[in-house]
Amino acid sequence: MVLELKNITKNFGGISALTDVSFQINEGEIFGLIGPNGAGKTTLFNVITNMFPPTSGEIRFLGEKISGLKPHKITDKGICRTFQNIRLFSQMSVLENVLVGGHCRSKSGVINSVLRTKSQRKEETNSLEAALELLELVGLSKFQDSIAENLAYGQQRRLEIARALASNPKLLLLDEPAAGMNETETESLFDLIKKVQKRGVTVLLIEHDMPFVMKLCDRITVLNFGKKLAEGTPAEIQNNQEVIEAYLGAEEDDEIA
Amino acid sequence: MLGDIINPYHLQIISFILINIILGISIYITLSSGQLSLGNAGFMGIGAYTSALLTINFDLPIFLGIILGAVVAGVFGILIGIPALRLSGVYLAIATLGFGEVIRVIFVNWESITQGSIGLSGIPHLGRELFKTFKLTGFDPDMLGLKNNQFIYLLVVLILLLVNILLVWFFIRQNKSRVGRAFAAIKMDEKAAESMGINITYYKVLSFTQGAILAGFAGALYAHVMAYISPADFAYHRAIDILIFSIFGGSELIWGAIFGATFMTILPEALRFISDYRYMIYGVILIAMMAFRPQGIIDVSLLKWFKKKLKLKRGGSLGIGTKKYN
Numbered sequence: 246m247v248l249e250l251k252n253i254t255k256n257f258g259g260i261s262a263l264t265d266v267s268f269q270i271n272e273g274e275i276f277g278l279i280g281p282n283g284a285g286k287t288t289l290f291n292v293i294t295n296m297f298p299p300t301s302g303e304i305r306f307l308g309e310k311i312s313g314l315k316p317h318k319i320t321d322k323g324i325c326r327t328f329q330n331i332r333l334f335s336q337m338s339v340l341e342n343v344l345v346g347g348h349c350r351s352k353s354g355v356i357n358s359v360l361r362t363k364s365q366r367k368e369e370t371n372s373l374e375a376a377l378e379l380l381e382l383v384g385l386s387k388f389q390d391s392i393a394e395n396l397a398y399g400q401q402r403r404l405e406i407a408r409a410l411a412s413n414p415k416l417l418l419l420d421e422p423a424a425g426m427n428e429t430e431t432e433s434l435f436d437l438i439k440k441v442q443k444r445g446v447t448v449l450l451i452e453h454d455m456p457f458v459m460k461l462c463d464r465i466t467v468l469n470f471g472k473k474l475a476e477g478t479p480a481e482i483q484n485n486q487e488v489i490e491a492y493l494g495a496e497e498d499d500e501i502a
Numbered sequence: 503m504l505g506d507i508i509n510p511y512h513l514q515i516i517s518f519i520l521i522n523i524i525l526g527i528s529i530y531i532t533l534s535s536g537q538l539s540l541g542n543a544g545f546m547g548i549g550a551y552t553s554a555l556l557t558i559n560f561d562l563p564i565f566l567g568i569i570l571g572a573v574v575a576g577v578f579g580i581l582i583g584i585p586a587l588r589l590s591g592v593y594l595a596i597a598t599l600g601f602g603e604v605i606r607v608i609f610v611n612w613e614s615i616t617q618g619s620i621g622l623s624g625i626p627h628l629g630r631e632l633f634k635t636f637k638l639t640g641f642d643p644d645m646l647g648l649k650n651n652q653f654i655y656l657l658v659v660l661i662l663l664l665v666n667i668l669l670v671w672f673f674i675r676q677n678k679s680r681v682g683r684a685f686a687a688i689k690m691d692e693k694a695a696e697s698m699g700i701n702i703t704y705y706k707v708l709s710f711t712q713g714a715i716l717a718g719f720a721g722a723l724y725a726h727v728m729a730y731i732s733p734a735d736f737a738y739h740r741a742i743d744i745l746i747f748s749i750f751g752g753s754e755l756i757w758g759a760i761f762g763a764t765f766m767t768i769l770p771e772a773l774r775f776i777s778d779y780r781y782m783i784y785g786v787i788l789i790a791m792m793a794f795r796p797q798g799i800i801d802v803s804l805l806k807w808f809k810k811k812l813k814l815k816r817g818g819s820l821g822i823g824t825k826k827y828n
Contacts, residue, residue, distance in 0.1 A: 294697060320699030332694040334687050344680075345687045349699030351680055355708070358679030359672050365679070372680075412699050 246308075247272050247416050247447045248293070248324075253302035255285075255292055255471075262288045263299070263471045270416070275438065275448045277462035277479075279455075281491070284468040286451045287329055290418050293449075294319050294326055307415070321349045325409040326418035329451070331401050335394035339385055339404055342393050343376035346411030350375075372411075379407040383437060399430040403437065410441065417441060419450040423457050431457055459483065467491075508648065513655035517727050519767045520662035524720035526747035526759030527669060532713035533753045534677070535706055536689030538591060540741040541582060541598030542717040544605035547736030549575040549718025550725040551609060551616060554625045557726075564631050568722040575718020576711055583710035587703060590692075602741050609733035621732025628661065628726040629654035658727055665723070669716070673756050685709055717744075750791055752798025761800050 248270040255263040263285045270276045278286050292299045295316050304312040311319055325346075334342050351372055357365040380386045383403040388396060393404060402422055409417055422438070423431045431454065438461060442448060452458045458465065459479040467474040467488050475485045482488055525542065532539045553571035556562040562570075582601055589597055609616045616622065633654050643653035676682050684705045687695035696702050725731045743766070751762025769787070773780035791799070 296693065296697070315701075316696045317699045317701045320697060325699070326697055328694065328697075332691050334690040334694065336690055337683075337686060341683060341686075345683050345695070345700070346698050348680065348684060348687075353680050355676060355681055358681050359675045361675065369679070408698065 246270070247274075247306065248449070249305040250289075250293075251303045251305070253289070253292060253304065254300045255288055255297070256300045261471055263292065266302075266468070266471070266473050268466050268473065268476055270447060270449060272447055273442065273445065274463045275442055275450065275461055277458045277465040278449060278451045278468065279453070279458055279465060279482075280468035280474070283470075285471040286468055287420055288471075289468070290326060290420055290451065293418065294324060317349065320412050320414075323413070323415035324418065325412040325414040325416075327402070327405040327409050327420055327422065329420040329424070331398075331405060333393040333401055333404060333408070335392075337393055338390050339380065339393055339396065340373075340376055340389040342404055342408050343379055343411045344372055346408035347372045347375060348412070350411075350413050376407075376411060379410050382410070382440065383407040384433070399426045399434075402426065403434070406437065406441070410444075410446070414446060416447045416449060419448060419452075421451055421453065423452055423454045435461055508652045508656060510651055510655045513652075513659050515767065515771055517655070517658050517662055519764050520659070520666050521720050521724050521727065522743075522747060522763035522767050523666055523760050524669060524716055524723070525744045526751065526763035527673060527756060528713045528716035528720060529744050529748045530753060530756055530759040531673060531716065532710055533748060534682070534689060535685040535709035536590070536692070537586075537706060537710055538595045538745075539586075539598040539710065539713060540595050540738070540745060541601045542713060542744050543736045543738065543741035544598075544602030545575040545579060545714040545717035546721030546724070546740065546744075547602075547605050547609060547733070548578055549721030550731050550736070551622070551721075552718070553722035554622050554725040554731055555615065557626050558622065558624060564626055564628055564726050568719065568726065571722030571725075572715050572719035575721070576715035579711035579714025579718075580707060583707040583714070586710065587706055599738060599741060602736070602738060606733045606736055606738075609736070616733070619733055621730060621734075622725075623730045625725050625729045625731065627654075627729045628723070629658040631726075632657050632661075662723065662727075670756060670760070677756065681705070681708075746788065749798060750788065752800035752804075754797065754801050755805060757805065758798045758800040762798070765799075 246269050250267050250269070253263055253266045254261065266289065278289065280286055291297055293304060295312065295314060299312060302312070303310060306322055306324060309322070311322060311324075314322070334345060337345070351368045353365040353368055377386070377389070380389055383406055385396075385400060385404055385407065388400065393401065396404060406417075406419065406422065419438070423434055426434060435457065438448060438450070450462070462479055464476065464478055465482045466476045467482060469491045474491060475482060475488050477485070525546065528542050528545075529539065532542070549571035552574045553564075553567035556570060557564055557567040582598070586594055586597060610619050633650065643650055646653070648656065684695070684700045687698065687700055688702050688705055692702055721736070724735070747762040747766055748759045749762070750766060751760065752758025769784055770780055773783055776783075
């Protein structure tokens with residue numbers, strides 16, 4: 246088991262964004278997190294990476310309790326994420342973005358960097374090679390010197406994935422990776438995520454594109470109003486009456502609409 | 503003859519430029535992690551007073567005094583930098599401005615040690631002290647065709663130039679490394695930087711403290727170049743001046759701070775012949791600048807354009823400094 250969430254609750258003031266959410270993600274899985282807008286999916290991501298701590302509950306990563314650790318420590322442990330509203334380092338080049346992603350996998354400080362010691366130069370070469378390989382993986386090699394904000398939307402999303410992969414995560418959190426993509430882009434994103442899985446990275450993703458989620462994920466959890474509604478394989482979820490009513494829309498709803 | 507060209511007045515201005523460049527770099531380095539500090543005049547004052555008092559009262563060698571001045575300023579940098587982490591943008595600017603004023607008021611009121619607003623005079627002069635040492639070795643500036651005075655000022659300029667070169671080298675290398683990338687990442691998006699595994703607390707305090715050390719260092723040099731300091735030298739207008747060096751020149755690059763400090767130091771001197779209007783012109787230039795080139799004179803694209811020109815001139819064969827990932 247890679248990630249285990251135990252009874253996670255998150256309150257903002259009087260509003261409960263997450264109530265008693267528990268699930269487990271197995272190694273090598275692509276795990277989907279779906280639910281209507283405002284169901285608490287992104288909040289759950291923020292709780293896992295401890296951007297804000299849960300009100301109660303516990304998160305274990307590879308058997309180790311990680312709730313309460315600082316976000317950069319969690320990245321260091323092997324969880325890295327992308328953002329729903331792309332948050333690249335917009336003024337940096339594509340390559341630099343990926344290099345920053347490798348920050349926690351290198352350790353040269355000020356002195357080593359200024360003196361360019363042998364170990365620092367070796368580390369820089371390694372980071373560079375790793376970054377170039379990742380750009381190759383996401384198909385952005387020829388844009389390596391472009392400024393990140395000048396990339397097309399779909400390319401920016403792929404760059405975020407490359408940047409996150411540079412931290413060498415065991416678990417990758419993708420927040421709506423297919424949002425705003427056209428069909429071709431979504432297809433190549435599908436291939437990319439499959440490739441990421443083959444590298445031995447477990448993936449947890451939030452996505453609204455249902456055909457995409459159903460085709461891609463091994464298992465899915467459905468959230469609604471901050472509560473877990475259902476969990477299972479895509480086939481089980483598609484046939485779950487509660488899910489259909491709450492999320493995919495009941496038949497009566499269609500008639501009204 | 504060398505003696506005919508060298509004008510102590512010009513040398514004095516060049517030393518001010520070189521000190522101001524260090525101050526410009528001090529704010530550049532704080533800005534490079536996205537922190538707007540107006541406390542660098544305060545750190546400058548701490549460095550100046552520390553070194554001046556140690557050399558006057560304890561006969562410490564100037565060299566050691568300057569280093570201790572920078573160190574003490576650095577310690578204050580850490581002390582201020584940690585609580586300042588909670589603040590950003592204009593809030594940090596106001597808080598650090600307040601810090602600078604507190605420091606200045608302490609200098610004014612702690613009369614038994616700082617002589618209050620009268621200031622400290624009789625601070626050992628960097629050039630003169632070195633000149634004494636040179637004399638002991640039997641050196642006479644006459645051998646170079648220089649008067650004592652010219653030689654002393656020339657010494658100061660040469661030392662400052664050396665220090666500047668070392669600092670620029672240091673920070674360019676730092677900037678092109680993992681540390682520099684972490685600063686830039688924090689500046690562009692703090693949350694994303696944190697999610698990428700960057701310990702933002704550490705790097706923000708690091709950059710704030712580096713700025714404080716540099717400002718303290720510049721202050722200590724200032725004390726030993728002027729031989730006289732008073733609290734008014736480190737008031738808030740100095741903080742603004744320092745900020746303008748970097749903002750005017752361009753805060754993205756170290757060259758911006760260098761250009762800004764140079765230009766802004768020369769401008770009032772160059773405009774001396776229209777003394778009544780010179781600060782008006784200074785102001786107009788600032789306004790025009792912010793309207794037409796808010797990113798500062800020197801930015802990344804200008805540097806790229808410049809590098810390209812340089813490359814064409816050389817026949818495009820040399821690749822120095824244009825390594826792809828720089």
